[in-house]
Amino acid sequence: MISIMRAAMISLRRDRGALAMSFILPIAFFSIFAIIFAGRRDVTPKITVIVVDEDRSRASERLIQGLEREGSLAVKTRPEPKRGAPQPGYTATTAEAAVKGGTVPVALIVPHGFGENPISFGGGGNRAAIQLLKDRSDMVAWQMLAGLLQKVAMTSMPDVMAEQGAKYVDQYVGGYTPEQRSRLDASLDHFRREEAERSAAAGGEVGATTTGFADGGMISVATRDVIGENKDSPMVSFYAAAIGVMFLLFTSSRASGSLLDEAENGTLDRVLSSRVTMLALLGGKLVFNMILAFSQLVLMFLWGWAVFKLEFFPHIPGFVVMGVSTAFAVGAFGMLLASVCQTRNQLGALSTLVILIMSSVGGSMFPRFLMPEAMQKAGLLTINAWAIDGFTKVFWRDEPLWRLWPQVAVLLATGAVLFAIARKLAQRWEYV
Amino acid sequence: MASAVPVPSSLPLRIDGLIKRFGSVVAVDGVTLELPSGECLGLLGPNGAGKSTLIRGIVGRVIPDAGKVSVFGSAADSAKAREALGWVPQELALYSRLTSRENLESFGRYHGLAGSALRQAVRWCLDWAALLDRADEPVKNLSGGMKRRLNMAAGLIHQPKVVLMDEPTVGVDPQSRNRIFEMIEQLHGAGMSIIYTTHYMEEAERLCDRIAIMDHGRVIALGAKEELIRNTFASRSQVLARFADPVDRVAAWVEQRGGILVGAGAQFTVEHPTEIAGLLDAGAKAGLELVDISLRRPNLESVFLHLTGRELRD
Numbered sequence: 001m002i003s004i005m006r007a008a009m010i011s012l013r014r015d016r017g018a019l020a021m022s023f024i025l026p027i028a029f030f031s032i033f034a035i036i037f038a039g040r041r042d043v044t045p046k047i048t049v050i051v052v053d054e055d056r057s058r059a060s061e062r063l064i065q066g067l068e069r070e071g072s073l074a075v076k077t078r079p080e081p082k083r084g085a086p087q088p089g090y091t092a093t094t095a096e097a098a099v100k101g102g103t104v105p106v107a108l109i110v111p112h113g114f115g116e117n118p119i120s121f122g123g124g125g126n127r128a129a130i131q132l133l134k135d136r137s138d139m140v141a142w143q144m145l146a147g148l149l150q151k152v153a154m155t156s157m158p159d160v161m162a163e164q165g166a167k168y169v170d171q172y173v174g175g176y177t178p179e180q181r182s183r184l185d186a187s188l189d190h191f192r193r194e195e196a197e198r199s200a201a202a203g204g205e206v207g208a209t210t211t212g213f214a215d216g217g218m219i220s221v222a223t224r225d226v227i228g229e230n231k232d233s234p235m236v237s238f239y240a241a242a243i244g245v246m247f248l249l250f251t252s253s254r255a256s257g258s259l260l261d262e263a264e265n266g267t268l269d270r271v272l273s274s275r276v277t278m279l280a281l282l283g284g285k286l287v288f289n290m291i292l293a294f295s296q297l298v299l300m301f302l303w304g305w306a307v308f309k310l311e312f313f314p315h316i317p318g319f320v321v322m323g324v325s326t327a328f329a330v331g332a333f334g335m336l337l338a339s340v341c342q343t344r345n346q347l348g349a350l351s352t353l354v355i356l357i358m359s360s361v362g363g364s365m366f367p368r369f370l371m372p373e374a375m376q377k378a379g380l381l382t383i384n385a386w387a388i389d390g391f392t393k394v395f396w397r398d399e400p401l402w403r404l405w406p407q408v409a410v411l412l413a414t415g416a417v418l419f420a421i422a423r424k425l426a427q428r429w430e431y432v
Numbered sequence: 433m434a435s436a437v438p439v440p441s442s443l444p445l446r447i448d449g450l451i452k453r454f455g456s457v458v459a460v461d462g463v464t465l466e467l468p469s470g471e472c473l474g475l476l477g478p479n480g481a482g483k484s485t486l487i488r489g490i491v492g493r494v495i496p497d498a499g500k501v502s503v504f505g506s507a508a509d510s511a512k513a514r515e516a517l518g519w520v521p522q523e524l525a526l527y528s529r530l531t532s533r534e535n536l537e538s539f540g541r542y543h544g545l546a547g548s549a550l551r552q553a554v555r556w557c558l559d560w561a562a563l564l565d566r567a568d569e570p571v572k573n574l575s576g577g578m579k580r581r582l583n584m585a586a587g588l589i590h591q592p593k594v595v596l597m598d599e600p601t602v603g604v605d606p607q608s609r610n611r612i613f614e615m616i617e618q619l620h621g622a623g624m625s626i627i628y629t630t631h632y633m634e635e636a637e638r639l640c641d642r643i644a645i646m647d648h649g650r651v652i653a654l655g656a657k658e659e660l661i662r663n664t665f666a667s668r669s670q671v672l673a674r675f676a677d678p679v680d681r682v683a684a685w686v687e688q689r690g691g692i693l694v695g696a697g698a699q700f701t702v703e704h705p706t707e708i709a710g711l712l713d714a715g716a717k718a719g720l721e722l723v724d725i726s727l728r729r730p731n732l733e734s735v736f737l738h739l740t741g742r743e744l745r746d
Contacts, residue, residue: 265523265524265525265526265528266521266522266523266524266525267525267526267527269488269493269521269525270519270521270525270539270586270587271539271542272493273491273492273493273514273517273519274514274539274542274543274590275511275514275515275542275543275544276542431495432488432493432494432495
């Protein structure tokens with residue numbers, strides 16, 4: 001028994017691929033999931049929200065200031081400066097366009113008249129509702145914002161709350177005596193001074209994040225989908241692309257492994273002794289990889305159409321553009337992996353390691369908006385992220401073809417660079 | 433197809449001072465050879481002699497450190513040379529999931545064949561390799577001998593003028609080996625120029641017009657079989673004697689008499705068969721008990737043994 005164990009130990013020690021799969025992959029995955037889901041405060045993802053203050057009342061300003069102090073929110077009231085020139089503030093229209101375009105997942109419009117009756121207990125009434133415009137492909141952002149709105153109302157506007165409470169007393173109890181009114185005014189002044197001092201202090205989160213009560217809360221909020229409102233399932237197109245790209249990467253690396261098989265059995269030598277050059281050989285395999293990858297994507301999206309009501313046919317032009325770009329990048333990625341490895345076993349281990357990590361960071365396993373900001377940025381180093389973003393633009397945002405240029409450019413450039421490196425590495429088979 | 437091969441006007445293949453090193457190992461050490469039109473030249477040598485490296489150098493799959501290879505006057509890495517050369521590698525360099533026909537079609541296309549020319553070439557190759565009835569069988573389902581024949585056919589799909597065969601009978605049963613010999617003889621008979629590497633003396637003797645004996649990357653002897661034997665042994669013959677005594681006793685006596693120990697027996701080269709009597713007498717005087725003795729004409733194995741002190745299949 002000990003002899004068997006010893007032989008197995010020696011084999012494992014000499015099989016670097018198996019070693020990597022046994023130890024590096026689990027640790028890498030554990031780390032990625034821990035960072036995403038363990039809730040470390042320093043890496044919790046911030047939700048970027050556009051806020052438009054149409055009311056410009058004291059209450060609306062206080063509410064927005066309260067939102068700005070929330071550590072989990074990044075409040076934007078105007079676009080980033082262009083060439084150093086400050087841009088005009090967002091309006092309801094431009095805010096809606098920004099949500100539609102995917103710049104932010106959610107926007108708040110504080111309407112005229114909000115300050116006259118900002119909060120009420122029990123909901124309803126004649127309040128001017130804040131509009132929450134959302135992209136429902138991000139399931140987290142709007143729900144978190146809705147909750148925070150109610151929380152901010154509680155913590156950032158104590159004077160407004162007290163004032164509103166006094167109004168209820170006036171309305172339902174029959175008013176205050178002059179002495180009570182004087183004391184109430186003094187207390188309200190005190191609240192306002194406290195709030196002013198707090199505002200003056202450097203921003204910082206106040207209190208703990210609580211989950212909200214949405215429309216039934218103190219602040220009336222009208223939530224509206226500004227994108228995908230007519231689509232059946234917001235996540236179908238996302239997962240068709242996300243899962244599709246991950247399996248494309250696996251398929252491509254496996255297909256590229258034929259290069260290693262051919263090098264091992266001598267077919268590669270025979271081919272290279274014919275008219276076929278190494279560039280033509282790699283090019284041929286790349287095109288094969290692309291056709292294979294594109295076919296897989298077609299099948300994936302057709303399945304999505306047939307079973308999950310994905311709107312495939314109206315989006316065929318965008319699908320073709322993104323499909324070809326993705327297939328090129330993925331095909332070249334497979335060629336590179338095969339060129340780096342010496343054997344099929346090595347390729348199997350390396351591709352599993354790299355593809356699973358790329359897929360988790362790049363958003364194939366769970367949406368990137370769930371990830372901390374740094375990891376979202378790291379995701380941009382993966383083919384997955386760019387491909388998913390592009391397909392989301394096509395199928396979810398219904399964006400015109402020309403708006404796909406960043407994703408297409410990155411995927412094509414990535415493919416070209418990876419293929420060039422693969423070609424360079426393949427010299428080892430050429431010049432013996 | 434072979435009958436349609438045009439007779440080349442210049443020397444099909446010339447190798448001039450080819451050297452190839454792998455690190456400190458000199459795999460090919462200054463080989464110079466010429467292959468005249470229609471000749472079958474054998475490269476005979478043990479494993480590791482440098483035969484395959486030399487072949488790979490000719491087809492441009494190893495880059496030589498020095499020397500030159502020209503095919504009908506063109507550099508070995510030129511397109512013209514590639515089209516003139518057909519290479520049958522030692523490995524079964526085939527797509528195992530493709531059928532025989534699909535393999536031949538693929539390699540034909542790699543050489544630029546298409547349409548009816550490709551179809552004709554594939555048919556000729558299948559016929560030549562006696563695989564017409566297995567044309568649509570995936571390679572992985574073929575027998576070892578069939579795979580070998582297909583491997584050879586794939587090297588001839590583009591109708592080359594010079595064929596380089598690198599140990600095409602490795603791992604083949606005697607019956608299939610005979611079929612392969614017939615295929616090669618058919619090509620040879622049709623006037624094709626062939627280089628045939630082997631470490632089987634019998635194959636070289638049967639198939640080759642001239643034989644280059646290789647050892648440690650060098651050509652140590654070159655010529656027709658009889659020429660090699662004559663140059664090495666002149667009119668001498670070989671006496672093989674086996675004794676019942678321990679090998680170390682025999683070895684000491686053999687060395688003293690100027691012979692070579694081959695296995696457990698002793699081998700002597702004699703000018704005349706009458707010298708056998710003297711050997712028997714000396715053996716008896718040394719106290720050795722003779723089991724049997726034979727006289728034979730030297731062969732290529734003897735030449736190799738004589739030149740290197742080792743057997744071909746050490």
